[in-house]
Amino acid sequence: MALSHGSAFAQATPAGEIPQQKVNDALRAKLPEEFKTSNKLTSVNSGSFPPYEIVTDTRTMTGASADLTDAIGQLLGVKIEHATVNGLSALLSGIKSGRYQFSMGPVGDFKSRQEANDFVDWVQEYVVFAVQKGNPKHINALDDACGTRIAVQSGGSAEKVIKAQAEKCAADGKPALEVQSYADQPTSILAVRSKRADAFFSSQAPLTYFVQQANGELELAGVGKPNGFDDLFQGAVTPKDSPLSEVLLAAVKELMKNGTYATIMKKWGLENNMISEPGINLAKK
Template identity: 85%
Template sequence: MLRNVLWAAGMAMVLSHGAAFAQAAPAGNIPQQKVNDDLRAKLPEEIRASNKLVSVNSGSFPPYEIVTDSRTMTGASADLADAIGQLLGVKIEHATVSGLSALLSGIKSGRYQFAMGPVGDFKSRQEANDFVDYVQEYVVFAVQKGNPKGINSLEEACGNRIAVMSGGSAERVIKAQAEKCAAEGKPALEVQSYTDQPTSILSVRSKRADAFFSSQAPLTYFVQQANGELELAAVGKANGFDDLYQGAVVAKGSPLGEILLGAIKELVKNGTYAAVMKKWGLENNMIPEPGINLAKK
């Protein structure tokens, strides 16, 4: 009963955090882009006619995507999407769905044209979608201050309650680790899957979970917002991943993939990419050369 009361109180906290995310944008002017006629000419006729592209997201993924309502988004991805829209001479609109699976299937089916993401690029996902990779990520744990459970590696997650985002690559890795814990006779690893980042991090703050296993960039953001309640753990370790590229997502074979790649390369060339990444504290996630489907595994 007490746990349920604490969880309800925590949910009130996370709802209030939505407004906090909206106010957390750091200072920094992003250069206005001029329309690139060559890139615009490559857009499908229906997009040029509507002057609109719809980018889908699966909820807040700070500091890349900070969703304040179904059509309003700030963050590094929003800044990059705005700059790409300016280059292409189109308006970028945002739509939100529940969970990563709905995002990927929505793009595959043609309901949405792309996701700015970034979304993890894996060979298995490349069968249905193409990834325009523009960052490299690392996966770590967010834990309570002082790391009371001593989770300093993926192997040390056994015997703990680990929160993950549903449908993501971290969920796949932590479930595999749970099976390994059982096979080796170690204490059971309980996997808690949530549809968005704020609810996942709340599970740790409210002590419903012992750790949140996810991308380092958003976890760094959440730790900074937690008033000293949280810290990162297992930083600088593989934690079940090799090189983890992330990027925008389009339907398999969509001409929009090459167009987005060209736009991002232009933003790298003119310094806008670096300005956006530095604005949001993502310098360590930059890659020198964006590309399509960079993941090899």
């Protein structure tokens, strides 16, 4: 297991009392028997993805996803433990193989990924750039990235999009786009802060967090632009056709109904990423 660099970007946990959940017997009854017997599930992450996942060691996590898994565990009457692996590919393969039961994520939901896993979508995301203050390279949309050095998280959807853009830059005879792939979010943002990269291309929610932690060194760019993506849903990942998918979906719906979901999202500054209706495999592309 790999340790994340999340502690380098740690902050005090935001204020916000999360209501304690009572065990929902109907939901617990839907759990596969092995988990009712063990009273334990393991959720895997690929390192810090703040403000959703802030990993300080391989089994300790804070953030919106941690609060949500705690609440879901209370509803189901089970303890949800956290495990960390090195990168998104290891996360997806670990779930597919059955080593881990699920990942709360949120992980990007795409049709290609639905072939091997299911997604219980509970947020909507947008993909933008974190750049140095003043945006010296004038990166205001995906097409502006030619001739720049762009950091991305390895194995993520943003990496695929930025690599396609690099090919487009070359085909159009424009200056080369250098793609720098890193194992996790903190290392990627560090490349921008240390000026080894001109921008970090990733989800808006974690980039907003990193910009807030950068003491005025960084800003967001490309906000409000599609940047190579259609509607982007993200959520928990489960093995394909696992009964756990419907259990998690029902649990998220219950937390939406009783107001806990909104409390958690607002606590972590994620109001703009809230989804009105969760679902399984919402992505159409």
